[in-house]
Amino acid sequence: MNKGILSRIFSNKLFLIILSVVISLTIWISINMGDFAETSYSVSNIPITIDLPDTASSQGLKVFNNDELKGTVTVSGNRSIIGNLTSDDIEIVPEQTDNLTSAGSYTLSLVAKKKSSSLNYTIESVSPSTVYIKLDRNRNVTKKIEQNISYTIPKDYYGTVLLDNESVTISGPETEIKKIDKVVVEGNVKEELKSSVTNEYDVKLLDSFGEEIKTNDTLTISPSKVKATVSVLQKKDVNVELSTVNGPSGIDLTKYCKIEPNSISLGADSSNIENITKVNIEPIDFSTLRNKDYKINKNLDIPNKCVDINSVNSVVVNMDLSSMEKKTITLTDFDIKGLDKKYSANVTTQSVEVTLYGTKSALKNIDENDIDAVIDFTGTEVSAGSRTMPLSLTLKDKDGCWIYGSYEVVVEIS
Template identity: 35%
Template sequence: MKKDNFSLNKLMQNNKFIFILAILISFSIWIYSGLGATNDTNVTLSNIPIQIELSDEARDNGLQIFSGSEQTASVTVTGNRAVLGSVNESDVTVTAAANSINSSGNYSLPVSATKTNPSANFQITSAVAPSTISVVVDYFRESTYQIQDNHIVYKVADGYYGVTSLSSKSVVISGPQTEISKIDKVYAVADINGTLTESVETDAELVLYDKNNNKLSTELFTMDVKTVKATVTVMPEKTVEVKPTFVNKPNGLEITEDMISIEPSSILLAGPAEVLDNTTSVNLEPIDFSTLKAEKKTFPTLGIDIPTDCKNLSNSTSAKVTLDLSGLSTKSFTVDNFSVDGLSKEYNAEVTQKSISVTIIGPKDEIDSLSASDIKAVIDTSNSKGITGSVQMPVTFKFDVAKSCWAYGDYKANLTISEK
């Protein structure tokens, strides 16, 4: 009998053989993987937060870490391949030794790593990277600073005026005491392009400077605002006349140019167009003619009344006024003609004073033609407020003639007030 030769091709076409071969190969792979899992391997863990703890005493004394508290580290761990497959950054604790710190300053701290769970089945086999970290430790301080607006740069057109205002006038800055103490000025900084004829608004960055005008970093600071709205209000300009005002001035007296001088005689205003269009002059604080003699007198600081919403660009808050009345005449009169004004109808008044002496000032021709009978002493009781009995009340004088004359001085008269 003839024996068949062995054929590999026929064997590979045998389904039973292929099935058994696949089982043997899979089993071999499983055995190899199991044997490999028993071998140790290395894994590097990164981005592990570094924990920094000051001592209780340091914290109680007010010390804080202002820089370096958010750093991370990396370490290499070794262990069973199957175990390391589930190990992550939370399984390792990295700390920087800060217990010995008891004062402010910059410190370099050694960094170490431990297993979060001491019984975990892996080992830390490398030094921590980085091995040291730098931190800033200081006392906490908070201060409020005024924000200056003179670093808002802009240009206005001729005939216009610009003024800057900020949405916040101050900023609260907190941080390490050593750095806070360096702050001398806080500027709102912005640069506005173009030539302005109308108001604009922009964002301005807050920039800190020390007393030597060196810019300071804000890295260690907390600021309640870091930018502010800067508004540049642009208004037209106008030159207006400065005019005097008077009280108790006789209606007939004309103050001519040779009798008065005003310094400054005009000022430059900036303001809303609708206000300036209706403004040709500004008034001075009034001069009371009852205080004026027939002489030359200077009022060095009479306040200037500026219209609402306007700004005095001349920076003259007051004016000097010289009034020359030396060309007028003075004469005294004894007046016995009294009247009572302003008394409520529930009361009666009896003038107990028979006469009053008054000094009259005015042009010579009017003074010469004036007699005591032309003068009436008017007692003002409008401020008596229910007072009864013998009282003194202020007196003013009226003239039927001499329209350019006035009474110099302060006068009072006696009268008795009673209920009806």
């Protein structure tokens, strides 16, 4: 066929119209035949759903797994149908769950199911074909954190480790929770410290053999990290000194008392430690003491911003007052203080026998004129009638002795 004939054919409008129709029809048939062609297709990221039987749920059992359970399903069918399938159209479930009745580990065979029966396609296979699960009760426990932070400091310094959280809450399978013996944070500060430093550490779970228990996503720890501060303080040894109330003046009580221990080690930052020269004990009330031997336990009054390095906390005070003398003085003169002017008071108690203890020389010349006896109504709600009031007794510039006991008088208010 020469070029002239071809030219006449393609210049024929009717021929071109017929040719266009034939080509379009061919393309349309090809496309539609492809849509209805049988093919296979894989749908991935399908959640594996495990519904426990009532016998398991009633026991509080649940599924624990290291990873989120998902699978892939291979299907076959018309391209137009399976090409539009997503993970929402198919479910993967265990073939059987009746045997899930107690805590333990199980391997379950899996099957895939259509969520809609109106779609015409065939499920060919499921991957994975089985799944391994742990069935257990969920349990929450709170445990104290033990620290094992190593560090070095100069010998005249004191260091201690402080955690920003003292305990953690652990949640997970009951059988795994029971394996936990202790909770620790471990670390090492390499440089020598003269000041405090803070670092963050992972919380670790240890079993009774000291081996770390891996959480493997089945155990959750809150918080999973803690900050540990190595608090570094300067160290200083100071004396423990006696403190008293209602005690005798003019006597060196150290001759009669022995404190054990008589010194302790304190820790404080350098700006505070320089001003600290001693530690007092809680005051001993001499109004409760007579001429005998005493062994008294007293807490230490630790200064603010200081640490009792060795946690002594308290001391024993051995007091030998057996050499002191006793004297009784009769008081008949009582002063009234703090009574509203609209009232008058009459002390109906005629006299009070007051006991004193002290050195022989101190007691020799003391009499009732050396003692102030005051009935103080300050801050007391007053009404007419008879009432008992405490009697406040004070020695007037007398050394070497003290007043023993507490006293009361009866006062008539009008």
